[in-house]
Amino acid sequence: MNCHRWLDARAAYADGTLAGAARADFETHLVGCAACRADLAGLRALPDLTRALPRAVAPARDLWAGIASQLEAQRADLADSPAIDWPWRRFAPWALAAGIVVLSSVAARRADPAWSVAPLQGVPEVDRAAVVAPAGFRPGQWLATDASSRARIAVGRIGEAELGPGSRVRLRGVSGRNHRLELARGSLRAVIWAPPRLFFVDTPAATAVDLGCAYTLEVDDRGDGELAVTLGYVALAEGDRESLVPAGARCRMRRGHGPGTPFADDAPAALRAALAEFDFVAVPPNGTVGRILAAARPADAVTLWHLLGRTAGAERAAVCDALARTHPLPPGSTRDGILAGDIEPRRAWAESIGLGNFSSR
Amino acid sequence: MAAFESTLPGPLGSAADHPPALPAALARARAGDPQAFRAVYDAHVGRVHAVCLRLAGDARRAEELTQRAFVAAWQRLPSFRGESAFGSWLHRLAVNTVLQDLRAESRRHRRVFPTDDLAAFEAPVSAVPPGTRLDLEQAIAALPPQARAVFVLHDVEGWPHADIARELGVAVGTAKAQLHRARHLLQETLR
Structure with missing residues (x-):
């Protein structure tokens, strides 16, 4: 098939969505192109084939045993683990279950x-x-x-x-x-x-x-x-x-x-470049933090939040103010507390931003 | 992470979503009853496996992803508020599970998901010798991952282009172009 330049037109024509001059152009081409006519016939047969696909396809083997073992492993490990307040733990249904059905023996769990x-x-x-x-x-x-x-x-x-x-x-x-x-x-x-x-x-x-x-x-x-x-x-x-x-x-x-310092997958190149200097150059050039802040978007909160713990003085104040412009401090947390380096308000701010409940050093 | 609460576009989410005895099992599963969750699994595994199989294009991977989707569903059941049909919610979760897997796989190979790289459509993942006649399922499995995802979500599952584009992180026009490529490859393979 050599008519790649007509690919989109051919598909739209088959859909009935090609209109105007583009439709006329394609129809002119179609008259002289056997390959496109064959493709068009194939495209028009495709919806019937697709509609005939089964909505459900049973797996070749029973997958439940593998699922049950994962649920049980989670239950066992959760029961053993110390109380760490991670957001996802709140979704753990085990904590809600009054009578949990144990799926395998305690001995097997401990092995x-x-x-x-x-x-x-x-x-x-x-x-x-x-x-x-x-x-x-x-x-x-x-x-x-x-x-x-x-x-x-x-x-x-x-x-x-x-x-x-x-x-x-x-x-x-x-x-x-x-x-x-x-x-x-x-x-x-x-x-x-x-x-x-x-x-x-x-x-x-x-x-x-x-x-x-x-x-x-x-x-x-x-x-x-x-x-x-x-x-x-x-x-x-x-x-x-x-x-x-x-x-x-x-x-x-x-x-x-x-x-x-962490950064968003789609963080601007300027932010990444400045961050590399901040993180890995022994003596970062003057203005490195300023360049990070200038490049930062609201979606770069994870970067700015970490910088709170890695800057001091006027730089920390600038980071704090930049972050607060897009993610206000939560109730009970103060700018003075953040600037003093207190862990608790910084932790609360992370949670309110949606970064999790944690402390970072 | 994608919001699992969003309603599924397309043909799912009908009354047939809940077999008659399922709402009670669902309620018990939400309360933490693994045996009840087994009943939920039995009622939905075919649909979940079907979408995992078609999106992943690999039977073994599809089994793993099906298991992963149900484990994720179990973890998130307390957050299911019943605002959408459970089948729709579960289906969306399964699709997200597969797409996350595809994205991670792509990042591992190339660091950047080539979502706008139409040239990728010229190189199907499974080499199909020219002239080989395949059925549609096999032909779908032989598509490149992105083309497969767009075709399955749009033509099989009935998602609109806007939703597909959002999930895949591409422009709507790109999703449409990818669909055209996928259909072209399919009809060539099936000819």
């Missing part, structure tokens, strides 16, 4: 769940042994992919991770409250359905702490990298520095510097 590795593409290796079928993954072992391979890691009962091409990851911890990987290089996409702070990924620059979410971590050969969160929240921590990254935001990290 350390097995980790495993499965090839998704190519031939990944565990400790240099080829993985051609699902296999166990034990603490201390390294999983490696080359440029053409990918692997899926079953993170016990609490989630799964996909290791991208050209990556190396080591399993470091498998206990109930410490599911821990070390990503030395490459990319890892994790989807975790456990309560917060049970799954960790160490990188040379910082540790990603799962807070109930889905995210991608990338680490380059220098050990630097970036975290991108697609669902929930992730804390990126190193030493006494912690960044909390919500869905739709990302955070760079540098070896020796730790995590940078």
Whole structure:
């Protein structure tokens, strides 16, 4: 089919939505083009075929057992976890259930769940042994992919991770409250359905702490990298520095510097550039904070909120005032409290903005 | 994150949404009864799996996404206010689950979801040898992810272009152009 330039016209004509001169032009072309006439016949047959598709398609196997085990794992872990006031926990129906039906035995819940590795593409290796079928993954072992391979890691009962091409990851911890990987290089996409702070990924620059979410971590050969969160929240921590990254935001990290300041996926380039200087240049140029504020939009609240804890004096006041213009301070929190560096008003402000209930250092 | 409370456009959300015994099971499931949630699962798994399968284009992935959608539904049931039909709410949640997965997959490969990259339509994910006759389900599965998503949401599920464009983060015109490409690829494959 060589009539790509008529593609849109052909589809609109088949729909009956092509009008005016465009319709006349296409009809002129149609008269002399057998290929377009054949395509048109195919397009007009498509709606009947589509309408005949079944509305429901039963899966080839019963999926309930897998769902039930995830619900039970959440229930068990939630029951064991300390009271952390994360927004999503309020949705946990278990807390509302007066009589919970236990789906599996207590003994099964307490057993350390097995980790495993499965090839998704190519031939990944565990400790240099080829993985051609699902296999166990034990603490201390390294999983490696080359440029053409990918692997899926079953993170016990609490989630799964996909290791991208050209990556190396080591399993470091498998206990109930410490599911821990070390990503030395490459990319890892994790989807975790456990309560917060049970799954960790160490990188040379910082540790990603799962807070109930889905995210991608990338680490380059220098050990630097970036975290991108697609669902929930992730804390990126190193030493006494912690960044909390919500869905739709990302955070760079540098070896020796730790995590940078989170920013929205669609943050302006000027903001990103200024933020890179603020985060990773030993002595940022004068006016760096001013350039961040000048580029910031209301949607960049996650950046400004973090800057409150990373600036002082007049710069903190400027950040506070800029953030307050789009996200007013919540009742009970004062500008003086924010400028004094008090944790509680800053935490309350984060919650009112929708960044979660947390403290950041 | 997309708002799950929004009503689903298109043919879903009818009275057939609730089998007769389901409202009671739904109420019990909302209160935290996993056995009741099993009944909800049984009533809706076919619809949820169908949309996951068509959007993902891969049977194994569709099973995982179906499971993930029901786990997400269980977590969010207390926030379901009954303002839309439950089937519509669940269906929307399933679609969001798949689209999030597709976006994450795309970011992992290219960092930026090539939502306006029409050239991507020239390279179907599943290589179909020229001249091979496929049925429509197979042909849909062989479409590139974005083309597949637009076709399934518009032509199969009946979503308007505006909703599709919003979910995919593209202009309405782009969504329409993608639909045309998808239909073109399908009719070529089915010919």
